Amino acid sequence: MRLCWQPLFVFFGWLSDKVGRKSIMLAGMLIAILSYRTIYEKMYQTTNVENKTELTEKTTVDTVYSWVEKEGADTKDSLITTTTKKEYADGTKYEEKKTTTVLADISASVVKPEMRKTVIINNGDKWSLIWLVFIQVIFVTMVYGPIAAFLVEMFPTRIRYTSMSLPYHVGNGVFGGLLPTIATALVASAGMANEEAKEAGTTLPYEAPYLEGLWYPIVIAGICFVIGLLYINSKDRKIED
Amino acid sequence: MNLIKKYAGIIWLLAGVAAGYYLLIEQAFPKFGTGKAEDLIPALIYTFILCPLIVGSLLTFGLYALKGEYNIES
Numbered sequence: 001m002r003l004c005w006q007p008l009f010v011f012f013g014w015l016s017d018k019v020g021r022k023s024i025m026l027a028g029m030l031i032a033i034l035s036y037r038t039i040y041e042k043m044y045q046t047t048n049v050e051n052k053t054e055l056t057e058k059t060t061v062d063t064v065y066s067w068v069e070k071e072g073a074d075t076k077d078s079l080i081t082t083t084t085k086k087e088y089a090d091g092t093k094y095e096e097k098k099t100t101t102v103l104a105d106i107s108a109s110v111v112k113p114e115m116r117k118t119v120i121i122n123n124g125d126k127w128s129l130i131w132l133v134f135i136q137v138i139f140v141t142m143v144y145g146p147i148a149a150f151l152v153e154m155f156p157t158r159i160r161y162t163s164m165s166l167p168y169h170v171g172n173g174v175f176g177g178l179l180p181t182i183a184t185a186l187v188a189s190a191g192m193a194n195e196e197a198k199e200a201g202t203t204l205p206y207e208a209p210y211l212e213g214l215w216y217p218i219v220i221a222g223i224c225f226v227i228g229l230l231y232i233n234s235k236d237r238k239i240e241d
Numbered sequence: 242m243n244l245i246k247k248y249a250g251i252i253w254l255l256a257g258v259a260a261g262y263y264l265l266i267e268q269a270f271p272k273f274g275t276g277k278a279e280d281l282i283p284a285l286i287y288t289f290i291l292c293p294l295i296v297g298s299l300l301t302f303g304l305y306a307l308k309g310e311y312n313i314e315s
Contacts, residue, residue, distance in 0.1 A: 170294065174291075174294060176288060178291070181282065181283065181286060182286070182291075183285070185283040188279075223256075227302075228246065230242075230246055230249060231246060231306070231311045233313060
């Protein structure tokens with residue numbers, strides 16, 4: 001995979017020598033901003049088993065009862081583990097494992113069941129997902145290919161490394177590094193808002209809560225795009241000053 | 242173009258204030274009150290990492306833009 005996209009860094013670096021760094025980097029950001037939701041919706045729906053035809057004759061449900069084992073404690077709590085396996089017409093396999101703890105003490109608060117879902121996709125879907133990730137890698141290379149030369153050209157030598165290093169590492173380390181945490185928190189928050197609305201019987205506030213995490217990269221890229229478009233001077237290419 | 246850059250500084254200043262309000266009042270403070278670990282981590286990130294960086298950067302950037310620091314002399 002890396003062999004496929006590594007040359008794109010070189011290609012966009014080379015192209016930026018010809019047509020300018022700013023235009024390519026801004027184009028990469030803009031295409032990403034406009035297409036993120038579409039790409040991730042497609043990725044989500046590719047693995048969504050609700051869109052697939054289930055082969056009901058192959059569905060199995062196994063339930064196992066066991067005691068909760070705690071070291072040094074005599075407990076009467078029990079576990080009910082239900083494993084549901086489903087197969088779909090396109091070759092997709094689905095497994096759902098639900099573990100419910102039944103407490104012996106009926107006055108104790110009910111423990112929320114643990115749920116683990118596994119989807120094994122077919123070969124076609126696998127390649128479809130690889131392609132959708134690859135498209136996003138193109139956007140990355142459009143921004144990252146020219147970035148080293150772009151940053152060097154942006155600042156005078158007196159303050160060059162400080163000016164390059166600080167924003168680069170804040171951008172990568174802080175904003176990039178926190179993406180999984182923030183995106184997951186946004187998705188969880190949207191999911192909870194939908195759950196509350198469902199319980200209250202009102203309209204769901206989020207149509208696709210699983211896409212809410214995308215607002216973080218979209219907003220950050222949007223701000224970078226506007227600032228880059230308005231404030232970055234693409235004509236200053238003197239690197240010896 | 243210089244005029245747009247300059248007056249867009251007001252937008253960046255307002256965006257900084259809006260980001261601060263959203264990150265602290267809308268997101269972080271309600272999460273501090275829940276007492277759950279899964280809420281505490283994002284709340285700490287919003288308050289001590291993202292808020293100073295985003296709000297500080299937008300306000301500083303907006304201020305300098307309004308002063309005309311990014312203007313290009315023809």
